[in-house]
Amino acid sequence: xxxxxxxxxxxxxxxxxxxxxxxxxxxxxxxxxxxxxxxxxxxxxxxxxxxxxxxxxxxxxxxxxxxxxxxxxxxxxxxxxxxxxxxxxxxxxxxxxxxxxxxxxxxxxxxxxxxxxxxxxxxxxxxxxxxxxxxxxxxxxxxxxxxxxxxxxxxxxxxxxxxxxxxxxxxxxxxxxxxxxxxxxxxxxxxxxxxxxxxxxxxxxxxxxxxxxxxxxxxxxxxxxxxxxxxxx
Amino acid sequence: xxxxxxxxxxxxxxxxxxxxxxxxxxxxxxxxxxxxxxxxxxxxxxxxxxxxxxxxxxxxxxxxxxxxxxxxxxxxxxxxxxxxxxxxxxxxxxxxxxxxxxxxxxxxxxxxxxxxxxxxxxxxxxxxxxxxxxxxxxxxxxxxxxxxxxxxxxxxxxxxxxxxxxxxxxxxxxxxxxxxxxxxxxxxxxxxxxxxxxxxxxxxxxxxxxxxxxxxxxxxxxxxxxxxxxxxxxxxxxxxxxxxxxxxxxxxxxxxxxxxxxxxxxxxxxxxxxxxxxxxxxxxxxxxxxxxxxxxxxxxxxxxxxxxxxxxxxxxxxxxxxxxxxxxxxxxxxxxxxxxxxxxxxxxxxxxxxxxxxxxxxxxxxxxxxxxxxxxxxxxxxxxxxxxxxxxxxxxxxxxxxxxxxxxxxxxxxxxxxxxxxxxxxxxxxxxxxxxxxxxxxxxxxxxxxxxxxxxxxxxxxxxxxxxxxxxxx
Numbered sequence: 001x002x003x004x005x006x007x008x009x010x011x012x013x014x015x016x017x018x019x020x021x022x023x024x025x026x027x028x029x030x031x032x033x034x035x036x037x038x039x040x041x042x043x044x045x046x047x048x049x050x051x052x053x054x055x056x057x058x059x060x061x062x063x064x065x066x067x068x069x070x071x072x073x074x075x076x077x078x079x080x081x082x083x084x085x086x087x088x089x090x091x092x093x094x095x096x097x098x099x100x101x102x103x104x105x106x107x108x109x110x111x112x113x114x115x116x117x118x119x120x121x122x123x124x125x126x127x128x129x130x131x132x133x134x135x136x137x138x139x140x141x142x143x144x145x146x147x148x149x150x151x152x153x154x155x156x157x158x159x160x161x162x163x164x165x166x167x168x169x170x171x172x173x174x175x176x177x178x179x180x181x182x183x184x185x186x187x188x189x190x191x192x193x194x195x196x197x198x199x200x201x202x203x204x205x206x207x208x209x210x211x212x213x214x215x216x217x218x219x220x221x222x223x224x225x226x227x228x229x230x231x232x233x
Numbered sequence: 234x235x236x237x238x239x240x241x242x243x244x245x246x247x248x249x250x251x252x253x254x255x256x257x258x259x260x261x262x263x264x265x266x267x268x269x270x271x272x273x274x275x276x277x278x279x280x281x282x283x284x285x286x287x288x289x290x291x292x293x294x295x296x297x298x299x300x301x302x303x304x305x306x307x308x309x310x311x312x313x314x315x316x317x318x319x320x321x322x323x324x325x326x327x328x329x330x331x332x333x334x335x336x337x338x339x340x341x342x343x344x345x346x347x348x349x350x351x352x353x354x355x356x357x358x359x360x361x362x363x364x365x366x367x368x369x370x371x372x373x374x375x376x377x378x379x380x381x382x383x384x385x386x387x388x389x390x391x392x393x394x395x396x397x398x399x400x401x402x403x404x405x406x407x408x409x410x411x412x413x414x415x416x417x418x419x420x421x422x423x424x425x426x427x428x429x430x431x432x433x434x435x436x437x438x439x440x441x442x443x444x445x446x447x448x449x450x451x452x453x454x455x456x457x458x459x460x461x462x463x464x465x466x467x468x469x470x471x472x473x474x475x476x477x478x479x480x481x482x483x484x485x486x487x488x489x490x491x492x493x494x495x496x497x498x499x500x501x502x503x504x505x506x507x508x509x510x511x512x513x514x515x516x517x518x519x520x521x522x523x524x525x526x527x528x529x530x531x532x533x534x535x536x537x538x539x540x541x542x543x544x545x546x547x548x549x550x551x552x553x554x555x556x557x558x559x560x561x562x563x564x565x566x567x568x569x570x571x572x573x574x575x576x577x578x579x580x581x582x583x584x585x586x587x588x589x590x591x592x593x594x595x596x597x598x599x600x601x602x603x604x605x606x607x608x609x610x611x612x613x614x615x616x617x618x619x620x621x622x623x624x625x626x627x628x629x630x631x632x633x634x635x636x637x638x639x640x641x642x643x644x645x646x647x648x649x650x651x652x653x654x655x656x657x658x659x660x661x662x663x664x665x666x667x668x669x670x671x672x673x674x675x676x677x678x679x680x681x682x683x684x685x686x687x688x689x690x691x692x693x694x695x696x697x698x699x700x701x702x703x704x705x706x707x
Contacts, residue, residue: 045706049705050409050412050705050706050707051706051707070415071415073414073415078410078413080410084410085410086407087405088242089239089243089246093239097236100239101411101421103416148414
């Protein structure tokens with residue numbers, strides 16, 4: 001579903017991403033770990049066609065994102081660290097607004113059903129977003145992805161700042177989505193959450209994917225050790 | 234709900250939008266009221282002048298009839314009623330430029346340019362420059378009319394509504410979420426800008442149509458069309474400008490607002506003022522005091538020998554010299570008429586110099602107006618409202634012709650000591666305003682409007698680079 005081939009990005013000679021080769025299949029949750037400035041967000045931005053690669057290509061569902069910007073965006077949903085919606089609209093209104101931008105039109109009951117799936121009550125969905133906690137906004141972001149019928153989810157440090165319970169609920173939601181054959185690409189600093197949520201974990205340092213392994217193959221302590229080893233090199 | 238409905242809801246979600254639009258509507262209504270008041274004042278002044286003219290000449294005619302019937306009692310009245318010199322010099326005829334159907338939309342320079350003259354056989358400057366001798370090529374701040382609201386305040390409102398159309402999304406962190414949708418960001422911005430633009434137009438167009446509806450006659454469709462199209466072009470220019478400023482990735486809403494207000498100051502205030510100053514410097518117009526001084530000097534010289542002037546005329550017009558003409562006996566209307574004509578003749582180079590400078594100024598301003606879309610917009614509105622310089626020139630040419638006609642009627646009769654007959658009253662020269670064909674102001678408005686379109690296209694072309702990169706966050 002998501003594929004990067006020799007994907008590179010540099011800014012005035014400074015390499016932000018170096019020849020990334022990556023493939024994330026449907027049903028897979030790939031968690032990318034790395035320090036600040038490692039190139040995690042750059043990778044997401046390249047998949048979203050927000051920036052142009054210096055070399056290589058990013059593919060979504062087999063389509064080059066640069067050549068098919070609209071078609072590829074129809075397959076993906078993006079959830080940034082801060083899902084800042086329109087605070088003067090209610091959750092359900094925000095959902096309908098973004099659905100319309102995603103060329104999807106739903107009846108009111110259908111819109112509320114997406115909130116049901118992400119665990120937000122209809123009363124909460126009918127409230128203005130300005131009253132929402134960060135966890136509720138992240139869930140609304142997922143509801144937007146569901147309404148869009150996205151087949152891949154790009155999450156940029158989505159659990160940062162969430163309390164443990166909200167973070168756990170969010171992880172469960174992602175697992176549920178991956179079980180429905182959605183490909184999930186998530187960047188995070190949270191090793192525990194990566195281990196808990198991901199099916200595969202990658203470690204990125206200075207723009208290079210230095211390691212990648214299946215999550216079941218490592219324990220929590222191993223993951224921390226591997227990560228710190230890479231960071232200290 | 235549709236996307237447009239949501240955009241409309243988002244636009245109205247703060248109180249700012251409603252307050253701004255309502256305030257704009259109120260000042261627009263005030264602008265219309267000012268314009269309507271001014272054009273009604275002009276109409277009333279012209280009507281009053283006509284009434285006075287009709288009554289005065291009816292009274293004179295009755296006195297002349299009484300003299301012919303031998304029933305007149307007051308010798309002073311009789312001498313006035315049949316004396317062409319006295320009538321020509323002291324019974325003025327109004328020469329007027331009536332307000333047009335769209336006059337209320339733009340007062341323009343009509344409060345600077347006289348629209349009503351009391352034409353007599355006195356020298357030209359006695360009535361022609363009685364109102365204003367200072368430079369009338371004044372394209373700067375005029376009265377608070379609808380044109381002022383459109384030219385000066387509408388761009389400010391547009392700036393207020395659009396300065397954060399992109400930067401606001403960036404600052405709210407919704408921009409990336411919008412960009413991640415399979416929806417053309419240009420289409421979305423188009424909807425956002427159009428809604429803001431149309432909100433402004435929803436205030437202006439009804440105000441304009443109210444003025445159109447107030448008229449007794451039908452406003453030519455071409456005028457209505459050009460008026461609306463020009464406003465749209467001007468509006469789109471400011472919308473596009475705001476978009477281009479917004480497209481710079483690093484710009485914040487506050488810096489956008491600052492940049493846009495600076496551009497507004499330059500385009501709407503500084504450039505028009507500079508054009509005006511340069512026009513004044515390059516083609517200085519002689520002052521009113523200079524004209525008065527010259528006139529007095531010439532008049533003093535001419536008054537030394539008015540009889541000589543008359544003798545010259547009698548030589549050129551044999552058979553017209555009255556038998557009782559005595560060059561040593563001062564005959565007021567006779568001598569004064571001759572003095573006035575001679576002063577006019579001698580003053581011609583001075584007045585021509587004034588006119589030349591004024592026309593040069595006008596040509597300069599007309600050419601330099603392309604530097605500011607605000608001046609172009611003001612010109613469009615002035616032309617369609619009939620308050621521009623071209624229509625004024627057209628009127629002034631008619632006034633001058635009428636002045637000549639007036640003098641050429643009364644002077645020869647005065648010089649020949651002919652008395653006016655009752656039958657002559659039907660043939661006395663009277664001013665009839667001849668309106669320009671509609672196509673002329675329309676063409677002038679189209680020319681100015683094309684300038685605004687050129688600004689729009691240049692901006693579109695130059696801003697295309699940043700606009701095309703909108704989908705990127707680099």
